[in-house]
Amino acid sequence: MTSTIGKWATALAFLVIPAAVHAQQPSKSDMRRLIDENMRFAVKQYQVLKDSTPADRMPRTFQQGRSVTSDTEWWCSGFYPGTLWYLYEYTKDPAVKAEAERRLAILEKEQRYTGNHDIGFMIYCSFGNAYRITGDKRYKIIIDTAAVYQITRYRPSINSIQSWNRNKKLNCPVIIDNMMNLEQLLWVTQQGGNPRYREIALTHANTTLQNHYRPDHSTFHIVDYDLDKGTVIQKVNGQGAHDTSAWSRGQAWGLYGFTMMYRFTKDAKYLNHARNIAQFILKHPNLPADKIPYWDYNAPQIPTARDASAGAIAASALLELGQYVDKKEKEQFVSAAGIMLQSLSSPAYRAKQGENGGFILQHCVGHFLANSEVDVPLTYADYYFLEGLLRYKKWYL
Ligand code: GLY
Helix, strand or coil: CHHHHHHHHHHCCCCCCCCCCCCCCCCHHHHHHHHHHHHHHHHHHHHHHHHCCCCCCEEEEEECCEEEEECCCCCCCCHHHHHHHHHHHHHCCHHHHHHHHHHHHHHHHHHHCCCCCCHHHHHHHHHHHHHHHHCCHHHHHHHHHHHHHHHHHEEHHHCEECCCCCCCCCCCEEECCHHHHHHHHHHHHHCCCCHHHHHHHHHHHHHHHHHCECCCCCECCEEEEECCCCEEEEEECCCCCCCCCCEHHHHHHHHHHHHHHHHHHCCHHHHHHHHHHHHHHHCCCCCCCCCCCECECCCCCCCCCECHHHHHHHHHHHHHHCCCCCHHHHHHHHHHHHHHHHHHHCCCCECCCCCHHHCCECCEEEECCCCEEEEECCHHHHHHHHHHHHHHHHHHC
8 A cells, every 4th residue: 555655646746735825713704705705706617617517417527627527326416506506595696596407407316326325415415405495395305215215225234324335345335424425314304204214324323433433533434344244344444545544535524424413413422523523633733724634634645635625524514513512612613614714715725717627626636546536626625615605604604
């Protein structure tokens, strides 16, 4: 593994290291301006993104001067429509709404997707926002259907939802990202749906808490299970630098996921876990002053690539967590999230208008060691960035 890392470290020596930004908590009036300016910018950027995305595809990234798109089975297919709904929520721009509706129409067929665990990202981030904003019952029926299919991947012998199918290296992988998909299950039960969805979500979260986390409150990316024996075979760091490292986006998914678990359950064990993850991130010696992490907290080649997506997800999660903690911790979390959003809004991370294929943020990392999506824009970075901005406006201004 070290030699692979060495190889990429050399190959990626050209990577942009964003210039340090002034890392001070922004004032309320700064944040008001920053949110408004970002939303106006994003509407224009997303017009470019729309024009570069065929009507039957979803945007995925922009690489070497070319737009890369995906089909709707790709795990990220819900983020582009979801981001459009956030933009519509703020701007009430009918053109943005029309584009969001067009993209939902091509995504709708994925409500029965069972190829992996990501139906929560795909359907809840898109149709969930559409329903929340419009109240259109047709959207709720689609989310309800998605929950039916989501739990077909629940494996009682390991008390978890299986993330990916068996492959050459992994028997029954469960990845930390799966915490995010639980929101759809909890929401459907909360809205009067089958209580079984909530039971499965809680069981999965409890298993994750027990098996994914290390004593320092960092998480492995993958826990691989033996389905027959119900035991853990191995714990590995698929997208991270090595098996004992802390992959940045995984830490952010966990922070967001356990904060969300507390929202639905009010169980203190989830809250305390989320607080511990937050402290792991914010007190990490390798977290830069602008609070946008490198792609892995233990990437041996630091400083090279940041992962703006991990920063955006963590910012949004910290803002929610700030709602549930005492004044001192709230100040710590909201201040850190404000710095993250401010950093992401700066030229170090945000694209120039009309560039970056129409995406808002630059400098994200999909899978560094596979040299896949390294130092590029990604749909979920934009999605959680806008979500964070809207959360800041709703709760702290
Ligand atoms: N869920 C896959 C990733 O975060 O890259």
